[in-house]
Every structure is written in structure tokens, then in C-alpha cells.
Amino acid sequence: MLRGEQSVSDLARRYPMSFAAVQKHVVVLERAALVTEQRRGREQRVRGNVDTLREARRLLDQLEVMWRQRVDSIDAILADRPEAEPNEGASSCH
Incomplete structure (x- = not known):
């Protein structure tokens, strides 16, 4: 079109x-x-309307960069976090 x-x-x-x-x-x-x-x-x-489509593409590209950075930040936080012990927090009832 x-x-x-x-x-x-x-x-x-x-x-x-x-x-x-x-x-x-x-x-x-x-x-x-x-x-x-x-x-x-x-x-x-x-x-x-090619100009509007180009502007929409530019904005979507900016949003993609922002969200990729956020996901990378979350990945970095999770990578620095020590792994939880498998039974950590579980109460033992004997």
C-alpha cells in the first residue's frame, strides 16, 4: 500500500x-x-503516509533499545545474585 x-x-x-x-x-x-x-x-x-510510518518506526526502535537495556539490567542483577539453596526457607516438621 x-x-x-x-x-x-x-x-x-x-x-x-x-x-x-x-x-x-x-x-x-x-x-x-x-x-x-x-x-x-x-x-x-x-x-x-510514509512520513508517519517512518516516525512510528523510529519511536519503536527507541522503545526496543530501552526495553533491551532494562532486560540486560535485570539479567545483570540476577547474575550477581547468589542462587538460593533448594530447601532454603522450608520449615522442617519432624
Whole structure:
């Protein structure tokens, strides 16, 4: 969809879902500014918004770096922690 413009009908043919379902997806994508929709007569034409997609990708890349750093920090904390004894904390009732 990023390469030029397509009709919603053309999109609906490419996916295993109804035309109405594709229309609903397009509305959601349009609200998110990921696509723009334009009416030409009875036809709805959709075009991907490349700039918004690039910005979304940039933000997702930043989030990935942040979460990887957090996981690495947790891994480091756990690696420094002595292993608990198998029966540690278990009370023995004889």
C-alpha cells in the first residue's frame, strides 16, 4: 500500500476478510495518520503516509533499545545474585 494509491476494493481482494472489515481497518489506520483516504466518485482510494510510518518506526526502535537495556539490567542483577539453596526457607516438621 505504500507504493502509490489503491482502492479499498483492491485491498479487500488481497486479504481473507470482508470488504467491511477492510474498511474498518482503513478507518483505524487513517485515525492513526498511517494512511490517507480520498474519495473519487464512489471509490475510496487509500495511500500510505510514509512520513508517519517512518516516525512510528523510529519511536519503536527507541522503545526496543530501552526495553533491551532494562532486560540486560535485570539479567545483570540476577547474575550477581547468589542462587538460593533448594530447601532454603522450608520449615522442617519432624
